[in-house]
Amino acid sequence: MRSAGTLAILLSAWFMAQFDFFVVNVAAPSIEHDLHTGPAALELIVGGYAFTYAAGMITGGRLGDRYGYRRVFIWGVAAFTVASVLCGIAVNPAQLVVARLLQGLAGAAMVPQVLATISAVYPPAERSRAVGWYGAVGGVGSIAGQVLGGLLLTADVLGLGWRVVFLINLPVGLFVVPLAAWLLPHVDTARRPKLDLPGAAGLAAGLALVLVPLGLGNSLGWPAWTWVSMAASVPVFALTWRWQRRLGARGGQPVLDLALLKVHSYLAGVGSIVAFMAYFAAFMFTLTLLLQGGMGLTAFQAGLAFAPMGVLFSLTSVLGTRLVRRYGLIVVMIGGTVTALGLGLLVATAGLGLPYVMGALMLVGAGNGLVLPQLIGAALVEVEPHQAGIGSGMLSTAQQFAGAGGVAVIGAVFFAAARDGGHVAAMRWSAAIDLGLVLIVIATVAYNRRRASRRERSRTAVTP
Template sequence: MTDNLTSLATPPAPAAPYRWRWPALMVILTGSVMELLDATVTSIAGPTIRADLGGGTSLIQWLGVAYTLAMTAGLLVGGRLGDIVGRKRMFLIGASGFVAGSLLCAVAGGPETVIAARVLQGLFGAAMIPQGFGMMKEMFPPRELQAAFGAMGPIMGLSAVGGPTLAGWLVDADFFGTGWRMIFLINLPIGLIAILAAIKFLPATRPTRGVRLDLPGAVLASTGSLLLVFPLVQGREYGWPAWTFAMMAGSAAVFVLFGRYEVHRSRAGGDPLILASLFRKRAFLGGMATGTIYFAAFSGFGLVFNLYLQLGLGFSPLRAAVAGIPLSIGMIVGMGVVQAVMRHGRKVLHAGAVTMTAGVLILLPLLGSEAGFWQLAPALLVTGMGAGLIMGPYFDIVLAGVDPHETGSASGTLTALQQVGGALGTAVLGTVFFSTLDTDPTAAARNTFWIVAGMIALTFLAGFLLPKQAHRDAELPH
């Protein structure tokens, strides 16, 4: 009797951590690095790709926009598909499709085929990336989970610095006469190794019962994004016909329909992409506004800066990539500083907006034929630090204003919004830059960067809608 009581009073021993969790983490990080590199390489290689394949200047924009829009559409359902069919299976599907998309990019013979291949990359990348976060939470005990997530920061930061630099080096090196195609061919051996390692080391996860896919919601959100971005990219080349404005108006109508559909699905007991209750939270709506403006400004700034150096000043891809390194280093430094000042919450984001605006304004008079690495580096470093101070606390501050059961939906939505903002920035600021590039490249860059400064000022104002303090236990996007 005593033995029975003792056994009932003793809690069951916790399950042993997954044996291969650290090798599995390296597989997940490899997939994330591969995706992040391909998200940035075309900002450097775009002019070279266009010179080889032909097409209008909008091709340079579409190389990034097609990828990010596809990534957005995929992220809206990628994590849910992992719950439905199993995370390991979805990771393997995503990695295999990403490698196939990379091969199609490398052998593309025209603008249309390379854009289609970029869409494929984005879709399969979105199927691969969300699975890693879910598997990490399952593999690591609480005491190790923070260390596992902490390992991602430096690696992602190095990838942000290394992506454009690697692209510039590969294009200039012209290995085996492949030119720009090597920036995609390099994914083949890396991806195949990651796939084989994933088969060996990733844990087999069972599908989650009762989870349903909100495919109509994903279609509506993707359609609204495309209706907005397509005319912004192509409108200038077509002379801004009436249908471009009709598409943008149609985009607003589709997004309204999307919101109503999500509310209806939530009330009907379904699994909406976005919980309807989030639309009643000032913090979430303010976070959407702040994030969209910031990510648009930062992505557009990076694209236009690289294009200006190559198309305006005649820099080689490698020289342009090296010139942009201080921007990435500054961002890493800014995000590192955030860890020490997070207790100040929203003030950190506001300080970042002021710092980034100052960096952009310092850069303006430095543009011109005499611009070089050392002349531009201080302004880019300040700009990057400001960007890091905004990005570092952004998710935690926004998530402080939502309820615990809403955190997963909110974080996933904000991650997808990051892609939407990047696509909008590439479309809008790229169009502004190309509109006067042929007549005066330096004036084109300055006009664009004035708009960037204005957008960051709007980010500062939108930041007042956010909670004053950050939520330190917020979930990572998944």
């Protein structure tokens, strides 16, 4: 019972983080109207959370390794709750931007402790099941941001308008914090790594130089400073990488655990997740534009259109864990193929009406549930318990970075195509790019499956 309670507490925080990542897309028109928000400020309200969330993930993971996953998780949830309240009571765009930045930082402290605790506490057999639930809850949180967010705005609870999508986190936080203090176990990581502040600052600066222009570039027409900023990120990342190597070589503890990059399953998992998250985040974004801008649905109706996809994602996430244990990575390849078929169907039938779109979405959701949770589990399977925090932080940073980049790049393609041919043509172009990314995921998983088979044959050959 304690194990189930532990997982429920951890996943409730993960749900909040995912929910708040997506719900602002639904609330953005109301925020723009009520606070008289300009385009740039609105982009920062939507994207500022993603930036500080991504930039702080690795440091959040290191904090968990240093001070304990339980302690950092509790403080992270408390800070996330306070930041959510600050979002809900903001009276001008500047206050809301600052509150969203703080909310992202709190999420960066909170979320890495979820996978870290799962990796450190659960034995391998139970861990794969817990990671399956992690993937399922992440998918539900993403969809709930669209569905529940639209419902809350439509119901206009207590006349709060858009503020309710943030204030709803208050009762959740007040419930989770004391239960986490009671149920979460103390995990001794056997290490107390020092914080690498120069490395953390360099990583945050490099991410800012990329994510800020990606977030603002499209709405501003890609001015020269956006390209200069992204180009400047290259030397910043290079210097940060050099500092990490030097610090590690002299026995220090860099913010990036470069030893993890030598773990083949971890490196391959990161690569697969980057391709998948670039597709998934962009797909959710462009699909919302198609449903509301191209098909004239309200925010709530568009959210309901996402619901079958979310239900199938959740079901196959849980089922996929058992299937992978029995049949191996071929299940992930089948899931990727189902997703690819759904995207192909969307490309072919996007102009035929909502029923065809929803049919394609159901295939996409079913396939996604077989893929994403298993990629996360495969990435962490060989990570040592004392590296669980930093490994989870690096993995989460890669996810968020890929998601932001996918939205910016594929979103730019969508907007360019929409100007010339409308929303349906734009969705076809973006879905075709998404299909290419999913094919990369399938190819990567097939490569890893072949390597795993070779290793198994080698072990069998040398066994007397």
